[in-house]
Amino acid sequence: MSARTVVVLGGGIGGVVAARRLRRRLASDDRVVLIERDPLFRFAPSYLWVMHGDRRPDQITRDLRHLRAKGIEVIEAEVTGIDPAERQATTSAGTIRGDALIVALGARLDPASLPGFTDTAHNIYTVDGAQAAGDAVRSLSAGTVAVLVAGTPYKCPAAPYEAAFLVDDLLRRGGARDRVTVDVYTPEALPMPTAGPAIGDAVVELLGEHGIGFHPGRSATRIDAATNALVFADGGDAHADVLLGVPPHRSPDVVATSGLAGDSGYIPVDPHTLATAVPDVFAIGDVTAIPIARGKLLPKAGVFAEAEARVVADQIAHDWRGRTSRHAFDGKGSCFLEIGDGHSAYAGGDFYAPDGPNVAMRGPGRRWHLAKVVFEQYWMRRWL
Ligand SMILES: Cc1cc2nc3c(=O)[nH]c(=O)nc-3n(C[C@H](O)[C@H](O)[C@H](O)COP(=O)(O)OP(=O)(O)OC[C@H]3O[C@@H](n4cnc5c(N)ncnc54)[C@H](O)[C@@H]3O)c2cc1C
Numbered sequence: 001m002s003a004r005t006v007v008v009l010g011g012g013i014g015g016v017v018a019a020r021r022l023r024r025r026l027a028s029d030d031r032v033v034l035i036e037r038d039p040l041f042r043f044a045p046s047y048l049w050v051m052h053g054d055r056r057p058d059q060i061t062r063d064l065r066h067l068r069a070k071g072i073e074v075i076e077a078e079v080t081g082i083d084p085a086e087r088q089a090t091t092s093a094g095t096i097r098g099d100a101l102i103v104a105l106g107a108r109l110d111p112a113s114l115p116g117f118t119d120t121a122h123n124i125y126t127v128d129g130a131q132a133a134g135d136a137v138r139s140l141s142a143g144t145v146a147v148l149v150a151g152t153p154y155k156c157p158a159a160p161y162e163a164a165f166l167v168d169d170l171l172r173r174g175g176a177r178d179r180v181t182v183d184v185y186t187p188e189a190l191p192m193p194t195a196g197p198a199i200g201d202a203v204v205e206l207l208g209e210h211g212i213g214f215h216p217g218r219s220a221t222r223i224d225a226a227t228n229a230l231v232f233a234d235g236g237d238a239h240a241d242v243l244l245g246v247p248p249h250r251s252p253d254v255v256a257t258s259g260l261a262g263d264s265g266y267i268p269v270d271p272h273t274l275a276t277a278v279p280d281v282f283a284i285g286d287v288t289a290i291p292i293a294r295g296k297l298l299p300k301a302g303v304f305a306e307a308e309a310r311v312v313a314d315q316i317a318h319d320w321r322g323r324t325s326r327h328a329f330d331g332k333g334s335c336f337l338e339i340g341d342g343h344s345a346y347a348g349g350d351f352y353a354p355d356g357p358n359v360a361m362r363g364p365g366r367r368w369h370l371a372k373v374v375f376e377q378y379w380m381r382r383w384l
Contacts, residue, residue: 005096011036014285014305025317116223121245143241169340
């Protein structure tokens with residue numbers, strides 16, 4: 001059999017894991033090509049530690065071009081078109097065709113779509129925004145800090161709550177907590193709604209214990225940059241001296257025009273194989289839309305992107321050897337919820353359970369914070 005090529009679009013969590021695992025499993029003359037616009041990989045689960053001052057950006061950043069030494073062809077380019085039937089991508093560095101194609105382009109942050117967001121909010125979904133948010137909170141001696149979820153779906157449903165707990169912790173350390181109110185505004189009815197009401201109620205209770213206001217069902221329509229007011233669809237408003245924002249998320253434009261996307265703009269896939277409707281074309285991670293029980297979608301999270309990438313890599317490697325992979329994605333996943341003072345909670349379970357996600361929370365405690373640190377270190381060393 002002559003050598004074949006797998007093309008991975010996107011070098012984030014899913015794309016990196018897929019490329020690394022494929023490189024280990026494919027024959028040495030098969031090509032693994034990874035196309036990514038930004039050669040600097042940043043580990044997003046640690047962004048809020050940057051905000052809190054526990055990490056510097058350079059500690060969670062790696063240069064993807066190092067993967068070339070491991071036999072992966074890293075192409076630094078913008079993907080401008082996808083032709084699924086031809087398993088082909090058009091990029092700013094030319095056109096590349098594969099025998100298999102993996103779309104791992106994530107979700108696109110779209111702060112400009114909420115008027116006023118870019119001028120007023122610290123975008124905590126970027127490493128620079130998270131760092132600036134931490135600086136702004138530390139310099140506040142009195143007033144209000146608000147964490148705003150600008151729309152759903154968004155990646156890592158725990159992150160805005162984690163941000164609020166870490167703001168609370170920063171203010172306590174700086175001695176300003178009793179002069180600063182901290183509030184979370186979200187269109188959701190409960191935190192982390194896909195994980196079920198018991199988890200949501202537990203997070204609301206934790207927010208209450210920390211004196212953090214929780215304002216569900218609030219959809220912001222704009223932010224008034226002159227007055228720092230959040231204006232909501234229900235006619236109400238709220239003031240924030242420091243605003244931390246989770247920006248609206250969208251499907252990448254190149255995906256929306258590829259013919260692979262469903263109504264949501266994200267890509268429907270087989271929930272166990274991650275196969276799209278087009279043979280030999282797979283999609284993994286945040287760019288997918290995977291329905292689960294009770295009319296919900298699988299949350300967008302790195303833990304799922306990684307697990308899906310492993311499954312797809314194994315399928316391609318088996319297929320090219322004329323075998324069938326028994327490795328299927330099972331919908332199991334977990335996440336940590338930092339609550340400050342070196343403590344975390346942990347939520348994990350089965351998101352594919354037929355009656356709806358079966359997720360349990362542990363902690364909070366110090367051991368779960370340490371487990372999160374171990375997870376970060378494992379991830380960076382294992383895959384980059
Ligand atoms: C603050 C924060 C905290 C988080 N915490 C956790 C956590 O604790 N646990 C967890 O599991 N998840 C967490 N997540 C979510 C996690 O980071 C994402 O779910 C995960 O990165 C998704 O992986 P992905 O490969 O699908 O997409 P991404 O990692 O976003 O990768 C997509 C890649 O595609 C590239 N790309 C996009 N379009 C193009 C194009 N046209 N051309 C070229 N390249 C392109 C992008 O540059 C990007 O590198 C967190 C996220 C944030 C922001």
